[in-house]
Amino acid sequence: xxxxxxxxxxxxxxxTNKKSLKCEQHMGHRAMYWYKQKAKKPPELMFVYSYEKLSxxxxxxxxxxxxxxxxxxxxxxxxxxxxEDSALYLCASSQDSWDRGSNxxxxxxxxxxxxxx
Amino acid sequence: xxxxxxxxxxxxxxEGAIASLNCTYSDRGSQSFFWYRQYSGKSPExxxxxxxxxxxxxxxxxxxxxxxxxYVSLLIRDSQPSxxxxxxxxVHVNAGGTSYGKLTFGQGTILTVHP
Numbered sequence: 001x002x003x004x005x006x007x008x009x010x011x012x013x014x015x016t017n018k019k020s021l022k023c024e025q026h027m028g029h030r031a032m033y034w035y036k037q038k039a040k041k042p043p044e045l046m047f048v049y050s051y052e053k054l055s056x057x058x059x060x061x062x063x064x065x066x067x068x069x070x071x072x073x074x075x076x077x078x079x080x081x082x083x084e085d086s087a088l089y090l091c092a093s094s095q096d097s098w099d100r101g102s103n104x105x106x107x108x109x110x111x112x113x114x115x116x117x
Numbered sequence: 118x119x120x121x122x123x124x125x126x127x128x129x130x131x132e133g134a135i136a137s138l139n140c141t142y143s144d145r146g147s148q149s150f151f152w153y154r155q156y157s158g159k160s161p162e163x164x165x166x167x168x169x170x171x172x173x174x175x176x177x178x179x180x181x182x183x184x185x186x187x188y189v190s191l192l193i194r195d196s197q198p199s200x201x202x203x204x205x206x207x208v209h210v211n212a213g214g215t216s217y218g219k220l221t222f223g224q225g226t227i228l229t230v231h232p
């Protein structure tokens with residue numbers, strides 16, 4: 001089972017709204033990631049959590065706030081977004097984190113398609 | 118130079134032919150290499166991983182790695198229309214100043230298999 005579940009699948013929000021994206025995996029993976037993907041572009045790394053601690057923040061604006069409540073869950077809190085933040089937001093997980101192990105095959109969830117109006 | 122580069126495509130092959138997708142990377146210390154397939158409007162799906170020089174076969178897919186040339190490729194034999202998708206090469210590239218790499222994607226190659 002290589003399932004990563006993301007909710008919601010689609011989200012439309014105004015620039016003054018606060019919303020959250022959720023990601024869940026039950027594979028015992030110890031690393032989880034948020035990626036952002038614009039149309040016709042490759043995924044771009046935003047954040048990495050390793051053993052529930054934030055290990056990489058790719059200089060993401062503070063209007064994006066990640067949270068890892070436990071080893072199975074990853075949230076991305078959104079506040080005061082801009083229309084240019086509209087994109088597909090992808091969560092992924094891997095058994096080992098990049099700094100601790102060699103089993104780093106990353107499996108992606110189905111994504112949340114976010115539209116900021 | 119981009120960290121991960123793929124042949125720009127798009128690539129069009131007839132059904133039953135071999136599709137060849139290529140990728141080069143800049144970080145000579147990279148140790149882990151992956152190919153993902155992404156259908157339009159969907160998320161990336163891992164189809165191959167390779168860590169050692171040489172070939173790795175899985176069904177109709179063969180990944181080839183040459184670390185000396187910093188080159189990784191994916192061959193799809195007996196291509197089917199259902200293989201039509203964007204193929205993303207992903208490499209663990211050293212995150213500057215750290216001891217580990219981060220998964221970095223190439224721009225992707227759009228493959229179309231026509232009947």
